[in-house]
Amino acid sequence: MREVVICSPLRTPVGRMGGALAPVSALELATTVLRALVERSGVDPARVDGVIGAQGYPTMEAPAIGRVAALDAGFPVTTTGYQLDRRCGSGLQAVLNAAMEVQTGVSDVVVALGVESMSNAPLYTVDGRRGIPNGGLLLRDALARGRETVGGRDYPTPEGNVGTAETLRAEYGITREAQDALALRSHQRAVAAQESVAFDTELVPVEVPGRRGSTIVDRDEHPRADTSLDALAGLRPVLLRSDAAATVTAGNSSGQNDAAAACIVTTPESAAVLGLVPMLRLRSWAVAGVDPRRFGIAPVPAANLALERAGIRFADLDVVELNEAFAVQVLACLADWGVDAEDPRLNPRGSGISIGHPIGATGIRMLATLAHELPALDGSLALETMCIGGGQALAAVFERV
Structure with missing residues (x-):
């Protein structure tokens, strides 16, 4: 199969739930990052075969958002597009789907797009x-409902992802203190990256309309420079009422956020x-499945298989980007590795x-x-x-190329 490379990966700032990017729809975020991708890379949109759009909480305001965002961003009508959902892995899956098209010769140039506006996730009814x-009519919150139903009929997760995180806490004996310490390090590293302008080359500013005129958002909102172990320790565990040993809090869990990101996948x-x-350059990839009630440990078999396919060991890696859905699931994965x-x-960072x-957008x-x-780290x-x-x-x- 043909070799695959990634060009011009870009992203918008990440906004807090209900924060600075909340007035901007998912489609507008997607359109903004696609226009910036064309401008910064210099690619001719007519040479792009398709846009694969990843989104976990879509509405019918932009069905098949890859296609709609491409059209709104000025790509020609010959640029195809579609939408996929592999939940938290959707953005990376868009890159991998694009890679498979390129590797097999179906396409030569594909844009992978990821977008989410959790501030504008729909309330819906099926009744x-x-x-x-x-x-x-019963209106359901798409954010909460998706976490309850994601295991299907036979693997219920009535307490959502937080409940599954507490399952790993009990299984691995992970303390609240260890979770809060990891959360603090995460914030410290992100804030340090902001202060050193390390994020600037990957960021695309977003113009946000307002009653008093537009403002420009060019900085991630979620990192907290003022957090501390004492502040994190003071937060109440989400499931404390049903589990006296609960440890998962809003402070040691990932946020609910708004952003878009995109890259070019080609030979x-x-x-x-x-x-x-x-x-x-894409070396290898893998997907793995585990019991939905302990989903946070699934990166272990997936990463092990990807490393095996690449012919390398964990010790050979220079950077490990393991998404922090919860501090406890990161710690469980690290324990297994x-x-x-x-x-x-x-x-x-x-x-x-x-x-x-x-x-x-996360992937x-x-x-x-x-x-x-x-x-920046002189890694490979x-x-x-x-x-x-x-x-x-x-x-x-x-x-690294």
Whole structure:
């Protein structure tokens, strides 16, 4: 199969739930990052075969968001597009789907797009199409409902992802103190990256309309420079009422966020013809499944298989981007790998707890960050992996070009 390279990975700032990016729809975020991708890379949109859009909480305001965002961003009508959902792994899956198209010769140049506006996730009903039932219509919150139903009928997760995180806490004996310490390190690393302008080359500013005129958002909102172990220790565990031993809090969990990210996936030969500068080469990837009730451990088999396929060991990696869905699930994965929680290779610029977790965009956000981390750290090999609600995980090995 043909070799695959990644060019121009970019992302918007990550906004807090209900924060600065809340007035901007997912489609507008996607359109913004696609326009910036064209401008910064210099790629001719007419040479792009398709846009694969990842989104976890879509609405019918932009169906098949890859296609709609491409059209709104000025791509020609010949540019195809679609939408996929592998929950937290959706953004990385868009990159991998694009890679498979390129590797097999189906396409030459594909844009992988990830986007989420969790601030605007829909409230919906499935009860009203054939008349209003007695008692009126029930509106469900897509964010909460998706976490309850993701295991299907036979693997219920009534307490959502938090409940599954507490399962790992009990299984691995992970303390609240260890979780809060990891969360603090995540914020410290993300804030340090902000202060050193390390994120600037991967960021695309977003114009946000307002009653008093537009404002420009050009900085991640979620990292907290003022957090501390005392502040984190003061937060109440989410499931304390039902589990006296509960430890998972809002402070040691990922955020609910808004962002978009995109990159160009192509061959080295096409990149040269189009004047694109490859940053990463895809070495291998893998997907794994586990019991949905302990989904946070799934990066272990996924990463192990991806490393085996790449012919490398964990010790060969220079950067490990493991999304922080919860501090407890990161610590469980590290325990299985035998990796120290303070390993400097692990999320050198923070992750889901500090930067945030806009689920459809996260995979490409992580890719943009690691693409810029590798040269800054004089590294060569990176692993990107994340657990996925419902009992899955993705992992991919990338090499610096």
